[in-house]
Amino acid sequence: MQLNQxxxxxQILPGFGxxxxxxxxxxxxxxxxxxGLGCPILQYLVGAGVGTIGIMDGDKISESNLHRQLLYDTxxxxxxxxxxxxxxMRLQNPLVQIHTHPYSLFKExxxxxxxxxxFVIDATDNFIAKYLINDVSVILNKPWIYGAVSGFEGQIxxxxxxxxxxxxxxxxxxxxxxxxxxxxxxxxxxxxxxVLPGIIGTMQAAEAIKIITGIGKPLQNTLLNYNLITSxxxxxxxDSAVSSPTINQQFFDEMIYDHHCVWTENDIDVEDIDVDxxxxxxxxxxxxxxxxxxxxxxxxxxxxxxxxxHAQIPMSALKQSIAQLPNLPIYVICHQGIRSIYAAQxxxxxxxxxxxxxxxxxxxxxxxxxxxx
Amino acid sequence: MxxxxxxxxxxxxxxxxxxxxxxxxxxxxxxxSQLIQQYPTLSNKKYFIALNQKMIQTNSPLKSGDTVALMxxxxxx
Numbered sequence: 001m002q003l004n005q006x007x008x009x010x011q012i013l014p015g016f017g018x019x020x021x022x023x024x025x026x027x028x029x030x031x032x033x034x035x036g037l038g039c040p041i042l043q044y045l046v047g048a049g050v051g052t053i054g055i056m057d058g059d060k061i062s063e064s065n066l067h068r069q070l071l072y073d074t075x076x077x078x079x080x081x082x083x084x085x086x087x088x089m090r091l092q093n094p095l096v097q098i099h100t101h102p103y104s105l106f107k108e109x110x111x112x113x114x115x116x117x118x119f120v121i122d123a124t125d126n127f128i129a130k131y132l133i134n135d136v137s138v139i140l141n142k143p144w145i146y147g148a149v150s151g152f153e154g155q156i157x158x159x160x161x162x163x164x165x166x167x168x169x170x171x172x173x174x175x176x177x178x179x180x181x182x183x184x185x186x187x188x189x190x191x192x193x194x195v196l197p198g199i200i201g202t203m204q205a206a207e208a209i210k211i212i213t214g215i216g217k218p219l220q221n222t223l224l225n226y227n228l229i230t231s232x233x234x235x236x237x238x239d240s241a242v243s244s245p246t247i248n249q250q251f252f253d254e255m256i257y258d259h260h261c262v263w264t265e266n267d268i269d270v271e272d273i274d275v276d277x278x279x280x281x282x283x284x285x286x287x288x289x290x291x292x293x294x295x296x297x298x299x300x301x302x303x304x305x306x307x308x309x310h311a312q313i314p315m316s317a318l319k320q321s322i323a324q325l326p327n328l329p330i331y332v333i334c335h336q337g338i339r340s341i342y343a344a345q346x347x348x349x350x351x352x353x354x355x356x357x358x359x360x361x362x363x364x365x366x367x368x369x370x371x372x373x
Numbered sequence: 374m375x376x377x378x379x380x381x382x383x384x385x386x387x388x389x390x391x392x393x394x395x396x397x398x399x400x401x402x403x404x405x406s407q408l409i410q411q412y413p414t415l416s417n418k419k420y421f422i423a424l425n426q427k428m429i430q431t432n433s434p435l436k437s438g439d440t441v442a443l444m445x446x447x448x449x450x
Binding site: 033035036037038122123124125126127130147148149150151153154155173174175179190192197223225227230234235236237238239242243299300301314316317320 | 379381382383385386387389391414417418419421423426427428430442444445446447448449450
């Protein structure tokens with residue numbers, strides 16, 4: 001291979017060279033998720049000249065993506081993320097083959113997709129995908145690069161890449177069982193500062209380049225955590241003494257990844273249950289009635305503390321507590337009226353009384369109160 | 374004797390702090406039950422424990438100056 005002007009600045013690096021560039025050209029990498037993590041991962045791998053890159057995401061561009069997903073423009077709202085990302089990146093580096101997979105990862109398509117690539121970079125925002133990537137990568141004996149964010153923290157790790165002594169660890173060593181939907185807040189609920197997935201995604205791209213070229217030592221068997229507020233990194237090591245379930249084809253076949261299915265009772269899906277919303281004007285009128293029960297489903301740390309709820313049961317603890325709710329019409333309230341819909345659906349699944357979600361949550365409630373004053 | 378405890382991710386939603394010092398604790402099981410007394414919702418949370426930056430899966434003795442981390446799963450992207 002000739003020295004290509006495009007890659008010259010990395011090729012002249014001692015220890016990198018033409019050999020590493022050839023390895024990059026031959027590599028086939030799948031990035032699952034084209035959001036806050038996926039955008040910077042793709043940009044740097046395209047820039048570096050990774051030969052074939054698959055990008056997978058079933059989502060369209062929405063306005064709330066734009067502060068952190070910098071491949072997308074204001075005039076591209078509603079377009080498929082993978083299509084927009086691919087056309088932009090083909091201009092950046094025409095030497096890279098970009099394959100688009102405009103759908104989500106499911107148990108049914110995971111094997112066939114991951115099989116086509118050397119390894120996966122996880123840029124997803126949910127546990128269904130993370131556990132699917134983990135289990136399929138373990139069975140196919142491929143490494144995968146994990147990345148995730150939570151609040152002001154982010155973390156990365158390289159899983160299922162064998163150490164010199166032959167042992168390798170996977171995500172089920174950390175968390176053998178998949179957390180349930182809504183057990184851990186998502187970015188939509190918890191919020192996210194755009195630069196954080198930018199930092200974590202860029203770190204994932206660096207690990208990908210190390211795995212492909214063999215330079216340096218990848219972050220295997222180590223979970224590296226970054227806290228943006230304190231500008232601090234904290235690493236946790238995992239040795240071969242750590243145990244985990246054996247992941248094989250049978251394990252995969254029997255595993256339920258999409259927990260929505262687990263929550264169906266009598267063939268009713270929780271998310272299909274109709275919930276009546278009550279607007280804050282009507283809620284204010286009835287909130288002092290004696291024969292109703294107002295339930296706050298925010299976590300205990302959330303502000304402001306309110307005095308008109310009859311109970312506060314955080315979403316994370318609600319499922320276990322539904323049986324204890326009184327037989328009164330229940331009005332569920334949260335910060336913005338999103339979690340309260342889900343909570344109301346869960347309650348309706350188990351109890352037959354009327355359940356309402358307060359539309360717009362406490363944000364709308366306090367707007368209304370302040371407006372009246 | 375004192376042990377430093379670090380909280381990560383959604384665990385800090387419960388504790389409201391990222392670290393705390395805990396006095397006299399024989400082992401990690403005792404430490405966790407003390408933390409649950411202080412933060413009852415911690416008992417519903419998923420996390421793994423690391424002692425001095427190394428993941429542990431069984432009860433481990435603690436000595437002064439040890440650091441224990443509670444790491445929950447992260448899923449945002």
